[in-house]
Amino acid sequence: MMISALVALIIWFSMTPDVNAESMVLGETKLVVTVPKVIEEEKVTTLAASEPNDPVEKMQVETAAQNIAIGYRESLKFAPYSQPLTVNDKDRLNPNKFIPISTPIFGEEQPVSLSLNKFRFIKPEPVEVWLEGDGIQSAQVQVGIVGEKNTVYSAELQVNGGRAETTLAAINLPIGDISVKAIADINGQEVILVAHAKYMKPSAKLINVASVAVEQSDLLISLQLDVQEAGIYRVRANLYDGELPLAHLVGKRKLGTGKEFITLKAHQSVIPQAAKALELRTFVVERMSSIPGEGTRYGTSEITDAALPDVDISKLDRTPYTPSEKELASLAFLEQLAGAKN
Template identity: 35%
Template sequence: MKKKRIIVVGLSGTAVLMFAIYSIWPTQHTDTESVQVAARETVSTSNKAALVATQPAIVTPHLSVSDDRKTAPEQKEITLPVDMADQFAVISSVYAAELAYPSYSRPLSVQDTQWLEPNRFVAVQAPVMDGNHTASLFLDSFRHFYPDPVSLTVQSSLPVESISVELIDVNTYQKLAAEQSLGNQVFFESDESWPSEIRARANIYFTTGSDILTADFRYYIPVAEVVAVAQPVSERADMSIPVTLSVKRDGIYRVRANLYTQSGKPVAVLSARQSLFAGEQTVTLKAHNSVLSDTDDYELRTFQVEKMSGFPGEETEYGISQKPVWPLGTIDVSLLSDEPYTPTPEEQQRMQFLQSAASD
């Protein structure tokens, strides 16, 4: 019985560690949809290879308990693969540094590509022509919005004579549209009836033969649009920026935007979550004094507008911004109080839990 208690405690500690890691940084997890690829499908013996779109692999941590009946009676203890106290000490140290900034106003650098380019399509070079060459199918973005056209380009070390592309509903396999073009690029006029998950299947004709590539992307009818951004207003330690949206559907919305200096330096990613009704609604983004070091001219770029899932099975929907850049004018940092950010009660509770676990 003693051995069983040791196993349970060890497993519970691992589960708690993983839960702590996930719960501490909930805003840092990127959406599953942000993993986008264009891929070569399975190569066949001919030049026209059969293809299968590459899907992002989701690795789920799991725990296994050995059967006591198969365990040697003389085994007295189990050695865990990691030192839990040391792991919690590392996590608590990192989390303490994170708490210097509020979750709604995080510093941004040129290395933070997941925030600087949240809608980037990642094309993968795949083998073609029996593996002797490579090519990729490239789209200018992963999420496309009606009524913008969809552009696909073949990037290859081989000259491309022409391409023929079909757009297919990923769930029903229904063909939505087809286009062909001389050269390596083709355009589609978008259709309001298209589904959200679409696969492009391209027959590519090189000077020495042909091959096939596929690429998946997302397509949305915008559920909201950023139509105005007001001048910032100082409120104690925060510079508040009112953002007006034209909302088509009620729901809980998350709005993100990147704060830049007018010269192009990334400063912070600002975010807010709020229940909105249809019509014109205002969401306030806040820049904390901890991310603002100088008085300068600023602007907002790269808006992300998400209507979040309200229940299991409901898909996330997206909105757009009327303009790619919204000037804010001069933000005078001297107008803000210099008080540091005070963590919320929930954040303080997490910190106390981690410190307690690290000291055990």
């Protein structure tokens, strides 16, 4: 069987349990890879046995691995729980953004597009739906479960010029992966667009920032949650200095029900010494899958931003981040796959 560069990536991702498949598809997760504690002899043997013989194939595999290795080596300058963030990291700055569904219309200069206000919704949030394009005469939406033919709810859109819109209330929305089908009359042409989204019961609620403290090279930020469903939780947030994005922070912990806490850590390497207005934004609360076939659940947040005014960052130990043995083993594996010489 021919092995391509894509297969090399699949091999690597299959050995990366901390990278959630769904978040990769949604563009939430960047390549912050984690290698198994031990690369077993069986896996090494399997990889060696399946190495491509074709020179072009081998070059593709090595080039793909080299690119990953270069990116990973750069990421090791920073702690994996505290990666730098810039204005260009759109997926992390807006992780729940819905990408509009568009189609060209015969005889019209502009396409018509279907949009939702976001991709993931937590009950009882409403879902905002709108169509944009020239020549919209009328439109309606039909809501159902993805993969099923039955319509659970339908509604007419209010047309105003080149926009038609409506708001779907929680009482009319099913739990699960939902489809929102828009059927529009565009100057006598019937146009159908379908959007998919997730509508879920909440698993936990982020209440507030409980405390902030300096511990050696890390800024520790303790978050309080009200957990409805116990499990392994991952909380993400973006650290800002005023309007300047600094870092994407990730914390993970097994939580029980009720009042629980999870800690985010910001390493000194992402906090400028001149920072004056540290603030957390863009909270994402995930209950991670614990068994095969179980999907990721999401929670809500009572806060959209949280200032960290009382922290004294001058107390941070400015020692550079030192990669762990696990991370160094990860890099060594990638460089071996890339054909790098030690």
